[in-house]
Amino acid sequence: MTATGVAMISQPTRCDTTYREAPAGGAPPACDCGGAVVGWCGPCGRAVCARCSATRAPRQCVTCTDAALEAAGAAQHGQLAGLSTIADPVERLLRAARVVYRPSGRAAPEPAPVGPPDDAVTRRWRQRYSDLHRACPELVTGTPDEYRDPVATLRSFRGPDPVPWDSALVGRWFARRMAAAGAGPTGTLELGRMGFSPLRGRIAVTTRRMPAWVLANGATYREPAREDPRFGWRGGTTDTAYVLGDGRVLRVGRRRSLGKRTGGMLRPVAWNVATEPCGLNLKALAELGVLLESG
Structure with a gap:
């Protein structure tokens, strides 16, 4: 129980630390x-x-x-x-990103640093961007020291992370390639507004649905982390990116929310209001590479 009266519920996790008793007399x-x-x-x-x-x-x-x-x-x-x-540089880039970011089929476990923006420029990530440059020098430019871990938690940074490729070019190419293969978007990007229901009161009403490939933490834009007194640091990671069927790469640029009391509890009601163009980070390219292989 915290000082504010909030009950803290511990979540059991596996501990790989073991202690053994010494043998008798040894x-x-x-x-x-x-x-x-x-x-x-x-x-x-x-x-x-x-x-x-x-x-x-x-x-x-x-x-x-x-x-x-x-x-x-x-x-x-x-x-x-x-x-x-592979002759096509964009296809080579996506397949190389899949190899570099997920060498064993899943993202390699790394601690997510919280601190100044340059804390996320680690040796392992320098190596990954260097490998991408060697695999696709036509599209991957710059030096590895400029680019961060795309999903690291940063305390003070707001704005887009730089990436060494043209995200708009990648988005257009991917949408054309998937359309040629007969594979459409697997998710949607929804915009809405606040509405009113006689039975439910204020609600979020969806006004537009755009088919898209949804890439969690795949955008280059991130908001600073914030410290929650109950749960510690929250946020600080990159936003979700959406690749639309026409190849546009977007993120949700503006959201609105309100508190709604339901059953004696205050619950948030949120909806997306506007979108804006964004870039695709290395995690997003790796996921597009996976979709490319499955499509």
Whole structure:
């Protein structure tokens, strides 16, 4: 229970830290560095401390983690080299983004930093943008130091993140390619207004539905994070991007909301009012690459 009277409900999560009792009459196990053991490396079984291991599933020592990353990097470079035969630069870019951003079929787990904008320019992301440039030099320009982790949480930054490609060109190409394949948009972008119902009171009324591919956290625009006294830092991530059937790339530029009391509780009612053009970040390109392969 917090000072404001809000009940905090804990969510159980898996903990990969284990402690074992020392054998009778023997010395307790120790890490190679001499630190207290918090677990055993899954691949090699070595006793490790918290500093000399990564909390993956299962826990891994530094040596095994580096070996796994090196093997994944070699496999990724092989996949990128195989894309050199694709003549169309936009198709090559989307397929390369799918490889770079999701080397194992899902986004690699990374901590999301909260701080100054340049905190999200990490070594791993520099490498990813460098790999994209090598795979598609026609469309990927600039230097890797200019570009951030597209889904990192930033405390103070507002506005569009720079990206080294032409997002409008990518959107038009993707829409034409999917139309030629007979695959239409899988979602909708809805605009609305406030309405009134005799039974429900004030409601959000949808006035326009535009078929679109919906890319969560795929826009380059982001709002600063805000600190919630109950739940900690919220927001700070990139907005949702929409690629319409005609190839336009949009985000919701203006929203409206109001509080509506229902059953003794105040519930928000929100709707989208206006859209504006935006860019596509690396996460969005990777998702378009997945849709391209499935389409």
